[in-house]
Amino acid sequence: xxxxxxxxxxxxxxxxxxxxxxxxxxxxxxxxxxxxxxxxxxxxxxxxxxxxxxxxxxxxxxxxxxxxxxxxxxxxxxxxxxxxxxxxxxxxxxxxxxxxxxxxxxxxxxxxxxxxxxxxxxxxxx
Numbered sequence: 112x113x114x115x116x117x118x119x120x121x122x123x124x125x126x127x128x129x130x131x132x133x134x135x136x137x138x139x140x141x142x143x144x145x146x147x148x149x150x151x152x153x154x155x156x157x158x159x160x161x162x163x164x165x166x167x168x169x170x171x172x173x174x175x176x177x178x179x180x181x182x183x184x185x186x187x188x189x190x191x192x193x194x195x196x197x198x199x200x201x202x203x204x205x206x207x208x209x210x211x212x213x214x215x216x217x218x219x220x221x222x223x224x225x226x227x228x229x230x231x232x233x234x235x236x237x
Contacts, residue, residue, distance in 0.1 A: 114140055115214040117222055123233070125152035125211040126187035129180045139189040139213045147191040148219065152211035153204075154230060157184040162203040168194065187211075192219040199224060206230045 114122040124137040132138050133149040141150050153159070155170065160182060163170050170188070173181035182188055187208065196219060198204040207228050216225065 114138070116210050117212050117214055117217055117225055118209055119214070120210070122213055123210045125189050125208060129182065129186055129188070130178065131187065131189045133189065135178050139211060141213055141215050148193065148215060149189040149191055150213035150216045151190045151192050151195045151220070151225075152187060152208040153190050153195060154187050154206050154208070155182050155184060155190075156203075156205045159198055159203050159205040160184065162198055162201060163194065166194070166197065192216045196220055196224075199228070204228050208233075 116122045122138060122140070125131050125139050127137040130137060132140060133145040134140055139150045139152050141148060160170055170182045173179060192215070195204060205228070207225050207230065209225060209229050210233055212225060
């Protein structure tokens with residue numbers, strides 16, 4: 112079974128460098144153990160990283176014990192859907208890759224909320 116993105120098509124990878132995802136497989140896949148619902152593929156910004164740190168979630172400091180290298184502005188990362196929604200309400204939501212954002216995000220966010228912050232669609236080679 113293929114996981115779907117918020118557009119209803121096959122979920123694509125979010126990032127392999129840095130390696131993201133609840134399962135650290137590069138994708139915003141999820142299951143019952145993912146209590147944070149890490150399903151929104153975002154390109155993090157300096158403003159979002161500062162906001163997240165202020166909210167108690169340090170995404171900048173490396174944590175090798177969790178295979179976490181620390182994020183820099185421009186990195187893509189599978190964010191918790193609720194944290195992204197908080198950032199949206201605070202005016203700090205980072206841009207989103209719709210093709211790499213898991214359909215489960217639609218249980219917390221609307222497609223319209225995500226589309227307003229969407230990155231340009233990925234280009235496919237001929």
